Amino acid sequence: MTARDNVTSTTAPSATATDRPRLASQLVRRKSISSMVEDTQDASTGGLRRTFGVFQLTMISVGATLGTGILVILGEAVPIAGPAVWLAFILAGITALLSAVSYAEMAGMVPVSGSSYSYSYATLGEGVAWVCGWCLVLEYAVSVAAVAVGAADYVNETLRIFGMSLPPSLSAGPDGEGGVINLSALVVVLLATVLLMRGAKESGIVNTIIVFVKLGILIFFAIVAFTAFKAGNFAPMLPMGAAGVTAAASSVFFSYIGFDAASTAGEEAKNPKRDLPRAIILSMVIVTTMYVLVAVAAIGARQWQWFETSTAPLVQIVHELTQSNLAVFIFAVSAVLAILSVVITVLYGQSRILLTMSRDGMVPKVFGIVSPRTGTPLVGTLVTGVLVAITAALIPLGELANATSIGTLFAFCLVNIAVIYLRAKRPDLPRSFKVPFGPVIPILGSLACAFLMINLGGTTWVVFGLWMLVGFVVYLTYSRRHSRVGALSTSDYRASISR
Template sequence: MNFFRTKCIDKLKEGAEQQGLKKSLGATDLILLGIGCIIGTGIFVLTGVAAANYAGPGIMLSFVISGLACAFAALAYAELAAMVPIAGSAYTYSYAALGEIVAWIVGWNLILEYSVGSSAVAAGWSGYMVGLLKSGGIELPKAFTAVPADGGLVNLPAMLIALLLSVLLVRGTKESVTLNKVLVVIKLAAVFIFLALAGPKVNPANWSPLMPYGFSGVAAGAAIIFFAYIGFDAVATAAEECRNPKRDLPAGIIGSLVICTILYIVVAGVLTGVVPYQQLNNAEPVAYALRAIGYNFGSALVGTGAIAGITTVLLVLMYGQTRIFFAMSRDGLIPARICKVHPRYGTPHIITMAAGIAVALIAGFTPIGIIAELTNIGTLFAFVVAAIGVLVLRYTRPDIPRSFKCPAVKVIAPLAVLSCGYLMANLPAETWIRFGIWSAIGFVVYFVYSYHHSVLNKAEVAGKE
């Protein structure tokens, strides 16, 4: 049994051409797609939670650490994305470089990353929307805005937004990207309104002590807020829908990461500078900070922008999730019939609706809580494997044209592995246990179904007959 069989890059490209997605995205689309996923929950929710519980004002340093880890991984991703412009992100790269079983477990954990992440974001969207309606005098019944564990029947707003965005994704990538552009503009405006109003009110005394929980708190904060950076991975999943992937993918990946890292650090600095970090442990820390310094109308504007921001995060996460499924089903590792592309819209409609329903059910009935940390560990694991894959392909396939090369790859790739591994080590033990259980289930599925139905396995069997 050959568990480490690799898929030829030429074969990957050939398969993509035969069952390809509609090519409609340019560099600007990809940068905005990345911003759409990166700027949102990280700024509007996680910044306050991580500052209050982990890092204090040192949350600024936490964003620097996470940003550096992502920068190393992004350079590796950019080389792989330009060289293997196929849907599937780290899953596809692993298949080409490290073998099928490694690719499977990466893809299996990416499914977890996007599913749990999407469900958590949908629940967060519901919280902001319910709060905004309440401030306008419309109070929805708790029975329909909270999961059973929290005293309700169903989180209906979370389910509805997940299903609505699924329908939009079925209608077409370009249409989804157009909505994303509009919402990105709105949420960036909200961020700059916050900076303009709160910036002059910063009190440096609030930054002392800078690291009240020590550097270990800063590191733990970096591991927790890593969820905020997974947007550039979603950019890589759009590879097959790029008009010029060799040029546009590296620009989209690196461009969105640089813009968002700068914004994160600046917002974190202003946020912890205008109110004491202990007060930021709430669902809307940015809006709260503006209310605390007397800008109630500005708080309402930022709250509206936050809803737009979280909507784009959910849109891009659900988009990325369906593309991972698409790539894995095309390789036979999950049932191929769900890979079918809609004849009119050019999108994998069956996968998109099935994934949307799953996200809606999870968000509607399940309290996410600490399990959302699985999103981080799954993403970090994928980044580690991708960085290793870059080095492996440099030695095993030096002949492949590389329109973008990771600079100083013998330094950058190991730094990506070490920095992402460091962040993984700072996640709670419970997260590692859940990660291990999910991965173990994945191996069972692989040996029972995926190995035997793999396109490569069928080719090997046919060759022996």
């Protein structure tokens, strides 16, 4: 059997424990970029359909990102940073952009669905790839749950127009204040799951429509808020000092999670080497511009202390300034749709990452089964959607958002390192996009991610540590034993990475 057969065949027998390399050796085994690309064309695993151009890819990234921070996190970030919350969005945006250009370079070289997991596997080895993939599970699955949790406030705002509201027991998970289950979050995630199971093209069309809807409502909000703009609301600019801005930046970095969603669509892009880098950069420009615009408009319309008691600040500002129930109804419904868009695209990315990991033997094969009818990983999408729906229904927003941020920052840091590694080790590889200024930008990106991680609270670090511990156990008990790269003999492994 050839090295290629060993790596990609889903029917190849598992090697015994004695056949496998020692743990230290297996952790540094890499997977060649050529074999990753060939895996996407392997009929035995089922192929995804290439239906996305640069426009659709940009809509995936914008859909996964735009709206989350403004609609859900803004009310929690303002009390931390004060009027300078817009600076926190810029700081987080710069950090994300430094990593975004690294993602763009790697996406052009490794046009597969694994995102930073695949990039790490090609450069830093199986051990780091597993850690990165495990972080991505935290990033995507938990961020979907976190965003969905925020839907309850906007659902209630919509119902209040008709003099109704969800009872406390159905508005939040167990929180000691009467909450039992977040019904809105549960429904939003299950609805997104059903749409994704119908097919990537269909869910992509729905997402594109919703992206334009939420761009419209955010521009509408900015116009309304600027009618009541008061420059005095920005004084003092830094009531919490610079430390407040950096702490808020660490928190609102959650708002930029999802720009890398386009990189999970590598197998469904018509021209991934050309279009993925363009989509990633373009989506970052759109998202950052909208975040800063809306944050400035919101602070201009209301003093920063007002946000401490607000549950759905944007829709409340619209209601107070327009005194129109119709405007509030349209805005609140559009906000729920915006949250649904984020859930659809991030859940899409999660299922594609698990698909890629299953091909490598890192997770069970069920996540890699592609439906011949819909061209989607049907079972993996369903399993992921149900688990995320349960999480969203039972866990509060704050804990979810912080846990997501730290996992994402760690994964972004690894992508920057991967760019540096390949520049040094494989300068000959064709690159459809190159990060400017050599290794300077990736180094700054890594440092910026590390800086924001340090500013996250101790509880978040404990949660992250426990998540990594669970990941370590899963790797030793399952992934190490089922890894296809780990099953290769020494000679076959050397042949596989020499291509």
